[in-house]
Structure formats: structure tokens, C-alpha cells
Amino acid sequence: MTARVGVPTLGRRAVAEGVGTAFLVAAVIGSGVAATQLSPDDVGLQLLENSLVTGAALVALILALQPVSAAFNPVITLIERALGQIDSRAAAALVLAQVVGGCAGAVVANLMFDLSAVSVATTHRDGPDLWLAEVVATLGLVTVVFGSLRAGRTGTVAYAVGGYIAAAYWFTSSTSFANPAVTVARTLSDTFAGIAPASVPWFLLAQLVGGGLGLALVAYLFPTTTSRAALLDPEATHE
Template sequence: MTIAAKSRISAPVLLRPLIAEALGTGLLVATVVGSGVMAQNLAPGQVLLQLLCNALATVAVLGLLIALFASVSGAHFNPAVTLAAAVTGACRWPTAAGYLVAQFVGGCLGTVLAHAMFGQTLVQWTGQTRGGAGQLLGEVVATAGLLLVITLLVRDRRAHLVPVAVPAWIFAGYFFTSSTSFANPAVTVGRALTGSFAGIAPASVPAFVLAQLAGAAVGVGVAHLVRGWSTESQ
């Protein structure tokens, strides 16, 4: 087989994980934002019902997306997960770089899609101001727990439980963390483009992302203490 023929075959194969990461992250953000808009329409002023609607839709689609795309890209859908995988050697840095771009682009397009479905302005800059020591600590805890769950399950060769365990953690985080468990830089950036119930003010994003990265480091560090590093590359 010639080099040119090999390139024609390999190029689509290499693109598939990037498409999966962009599509998965985009659909996840579309669900978060879209369910937030729907919750506001169905239960105006009822914050508990809005949060419950948002949480149930999010965890349902998250588990489904992980199950669908795990065999294609590993179903990261989260820059914190991708960076942790790269640092521990479970993902090559060139692959990680492609994933990060796909995730952020997909997340932003997911918000645009949600707004389009509801006939709203496609990009909005009026999200809720979020921050303060308590909420940032909540993001550290939410992201640390997420990375701990993923790392330990993969390390113990129980990755088949991830589609159930990750949504379970995120659902709990919606209600026990002060930040409602964003736990995902790409989702955070996507949510900065909406003024809906699920939105976050752009000015609040940098601190949230830093808290998430710190939480990812904590989660991987704790996993390392109790189980050791996972070094399976993808």
C-alpha cells in the first residue's frame, strides 16, 4: 500500500475521535442550556423545579453520550478529564490538544443550538454572576470527585461503570455543591454564552475554570495515593 493510500485511510479514522468529542460536548451543553430554558418556561420562579429539570436532563444525556462514544474517543467531553489523562500518560498530548479544541468548539456550538431550538438570540452575555470562596470551593470538590470516580474506575478496569457512575456524581453535585457542579471547563465556557437559568457571566468563567483545574489535580492526586497511576494510552 502506498503512503498516499495510507493517508487517505487514516485521515478519516483520526478525525472520528475529534468529531465524537465535539458532538458529545455539544449535545451535553445543548442539553444543559436547553433544559434550563425549558425549565424557566415550565416553572417560572420555581428554582427547585428548575434545578431538578436541569439536573435530570443533564445526567440522562451524559450517561447516554458516554455509552455511545466511549469506544470512539473515550468520551471525555471535558478538558479537565483530557488534561488529567494526558498528564498521567493515558492520552497522548497531540491527541489531547485536538480533544481540547473539539470540546470547546462543540460546547459553544451546543449553546447556539439550544438557543436556535427555542427561537432565542443565538449568543447571549447575560448569565448569572457566580463566584465567591464557597462556590469556587464547590467547583473544586465537584471536579475532584468527578476525576476521582473516573480515574479509579478506569484504573480498576471497571470502565463499564463510568456511564452510570459519572452521571450519578454529577446529579449529586447539582444538589450538594454550592456551584451546582459545572465540573467542566468546556461546559462552563458554553454556558457563558447563555442568559438562561443555566448561564454564567463571562467574568465569572476564569475563576471557575481555575477551580475546576485545581479540582482535577486533587482528584487525580487522591486516586494516585490510593491506587497508583494509570498509564494506558489511547
């Protein structure tokens, strides 16, 4: 028999978003540091290690926290607001929790590898090719998340998102940040996964553009959606 969590309070949802985003960022940065230490002379292997760990962490975190809240991404949360799934107050609280949680995850990752708690990233990631990659990466992520949800396949979202992000690390030139909270948090670690603060504004703009395009595509492809109660309860939908 499966226990039901009921409809979670905003406070519980914010905590879930903060904790989930913190673990996600810790996985991204921590695996990047470990990869450079374990495979110092092979950048391709470093990226493989980084992408597999990130994808696996996403699967685990979404499976664990989905009954409460498991967006871990301001773009996803803003689209939920645009679709009327949450109100503006909830959206603001969840986005704040994601950003704060992501920054906390970066600090913890640095400390776990005996680095300074905060080291401002110096890796510049600039250029139209990378900005286009972020549009594509975010568009794809939104399509995967909301396509799965609108098809009623709530139980598959974790695997779809984890698999997509692991793949997008490779097929996008930007290595698929596709997440404003994670992007901001990665400025706090001057390591393999870092991004210089000066590069962040264009990345955020590209992610918002990709999110908007993704919203339009999902609305066109899936003109109807399941109820929020069904989205919160994987047992309520069946493939």
C-alpha cells in the same frame, strides 16, 4: 456478537468529543430553559429538572461514544495526558474540539427555544464558596471517572458519571460546572444555566485545582491501571 471499532484515529476522536460536548451543553442549557418555562415559580423544581436531564444525557452520550472518545471535558483530557494515555498533540486537538463543540451546543440550544443564537450571560457566579464548590465538584468527578477506569469497570463509567453530576448539582453551591468547556459555552446563553464571562476565570482556575487534586488522589488510591486497549474496549475487562 459485539462489533469492535478498533483504535480510533485522532480525527474520529476529536469529532466524537466535539459532538458529545455539543449535545451535553445543549442538554444543560435546553433543559434549563424548559425548566424555567414549565416551572416558572419553583426554582427547586427547575434545578431538579435540569440535573436529571444533564445526568441522563451524560449516561447516554458516554455509552454511545465511549468506544471512540467520551471525555467531553478538558480537565479529564489533561489528566489523560498527565497519565500518559494520550500525547500532547491529541490532548490539544481534543480540548479544542470540546470547547468548539460546547459553544456550538449553546448556540443550538438557544435557537431550539427561539432565542438569539448568542446572548451573553449576565448571571454572576462569584465568591469563595462557589470556587470551593468547583474544586470539590471537579475533584469528585475526576475520582469517579478514573477510579472506575483504574478498577477495570469501564462499562460502569457512564452511570457513575451521570449519577455523580446529577447529585453534585445539589450538594455543591456552584451546581457543579466541573468542566472548562461547558463553563465557557454557558457564557453564550443568558438563561437559567448561564454564567457571566467575568465569573469564568475563577471557575476555570478552581476546576484545574480540583483536577490536580483528583489526579493526586487517584494516583495514590489506584497506583496501577489497566491498559489503554482495555479502556477502549469494555468487553476486555470484567468486574
